Amino acid sequence: MAEPGGHRPRERVTPATATTPRRRQGDPLHPGAWWLWALALGVAATRTTNPLLLALLVVVSAYVVAVRRPDAPWARSYGAFVKLALLVIAVRLLFAIVLGSPVPGTHVLLDLPEVPLPDWAQGIRLGGRVTAEALAFALYDGMKLATLLICVGAANALANPSRLLKSLPGALYEMGVAVVVALTFAPSLITDVQRLRAARRLRGRPDRGVRGLLQVGLPVLEGALERSVALAAAMDARGYGRTARVPAGVRRTTAALTLGGLLGVCAGTYGLLTAEGAAYGVPVLLAGLAAALAGLWLGGRRSPRTRYRPDHWDVRAWLVAGSGAAVAALLAVAAARDPAALHPGVVPLVAPALPLWPAAAVLAGLLPAFVTPAPTPEDTGKEPS
Template identity: 80%
Template sequence: MPRRSVPPASPHPGAWWLWSLCLGVAATRTTNPLLLGLLIAVSAYVVATCRRPSPWSRSYTAFVKLALAVLLIRLVFAVALGSPIPGTHVLVTLPELPLPDWAQGIRLGGRVTAESLVFALYDGLKLATLLICVGAANALANPHRLLKSLPGALYELGVAVVVALTFAPHLIADVQRLRAARRLRGRPDSGMRGLLQVGLPVLEGALERSVALAAAMDARGYGRTAEVPPAVHRTTTALTLGGLLGVCAGTYGLLTAEGGTYGVPVLLAGLAAALAGLRLGGRRTPRTRYRPDRWTTRSLLIAGSGAAVAAAMFLAGATDPVALHPGAVPLVAPALPLWPAAAVLLGLVPAFLAPAPAPTSAFEEPSS
């Protein structure tokens, strides 16, 4: 009898989140549409190569649609409300509505220039790229495994987040299943009547799953806490709050040009304090993990590839900021800087390290 090969362990879910968040940070450092499009292409290729057939893996399409909606809304606001960006290339002149004196600075209608539209396009594309990168993390990381990897101090918060993230995919799957069943029976699955007849069973199923989840958590002793000294409790609170404030201040410094000098040390100090607080807070919620996820070399390389992209974009912003931020006034065609584009391609490393395994038979699904 041939020996069955054991598939390699999938990467740590935290590695996927670090990879995608680093791509998102890189997207915040540029408004060059060519680099932003390259970041979107990298994330899309990795998702198409590495995601597994699961309910949460379908969320990437929803994030892409949300990003397109955000970009469209940004352009509509630039057309309807005007833009402070001066421009000489007038595309169209809309009827301008008079506004009262207290609404000074707001304009409805008027001239629409090419410069204002290009500026709005660059700005909206940056936010759209950030949303798509976050969608890649949702499609690649198993939320249940991510919950197992959270420290004990964040377990309650993690359960709430996981339930919120998995409710929508299961709801969509239930709607598709019930609509397919109604079509097979020759019943209408669209319109108000079909929506009412499909919506009630879906909501009932969601309620039953919520009750079953609560019963399972109660049966497993969820919410059990251990006694800790008051001094440890106060130290944990101070370290956690101070660390989170440091992380917020350091992140703000990294995302702004003025705070580039203090951003990195404040962020590192905040992370150290927050991790120490979470470590101490984990004593209050003792729990065990069955087959905990380990940070393997593959997971470290995946997270490191995203960090390399973000670091290269920071370096490019310090050495050649004009290439990362093409001007809208005057209008100039954006150019693709070579070495930042080559650095963005480092984000493709997970596609070669962690491809999704193919099913071994018609009756076996890939492991998650």
């Protein structure tokens, strides 16, 4: 009801209305969950050389990317990772053809002329017989690395780098800024090249070849320099890089915990990879992780900052990260119990078979496609309509 004079009474702001809005079910997923899911799929890829299981891992990650990738410049890097993975497989096969392979075989496909090498190059062969067994071994080995690269590309396509930077601990903030700037530089550079090539085509000028590349390269570099200067000025005006004063004892404790924790992680990992250190590998690894996390927590005191609308680790994030961890754990168990199924032999050369329950375990990685929300304007970088 309006007061005399036509003025409406002011609404009183209560503490309940001044709080931040409650998180809705359709809000974006925590970016760390996407990275944990993708890295867990990559770990699963390292536990097998079965091409059918590796192809299934690629299909699972590609489906999740297809249904949950936002329409943003940083999300278009998945295709580049797929091309890089195909290049890795091609290079691995080329090395097996040119340099030979230690895998013996009887099915000769090519008989290339062999280049004689001096005595000090014993063990290296250029040319010679190329067998189907050697190519199959190289293909399986290359597919393992290619699958790992595709899983990392899925994380780059699904996790918003700016929101990932906001979720980093304070001790890693400066490093996170550098990484995010590096990740966002390439899409901006590609966008500038496409814009300038389109402008040259509209003016009837060549946009291909060496001449077109040289005439496009200078404006692109000039624009990149201008963006770098503007970004540096904006970051300096907002206080990036400023740190708080902490006592010298806290700094020394932070350095000791972080360095000791990293050494413990290295020693524990070495113990897990060797048969002699299997007894102490897990305790040393856990102790190193605890010390490193404590060092990061103490180091965060030097970087006091606030977060606007921080991303919360909710039930959906646990489900996404847990599905990837389940795939990695189940394939590790399968590799220990039935190594022949996850590492098919090539001598004698037989067609690989698809093990049923490891394949069903890989399909658990599809869970993020059903429990996560569709991309929102906040994820795509567009203004909500």
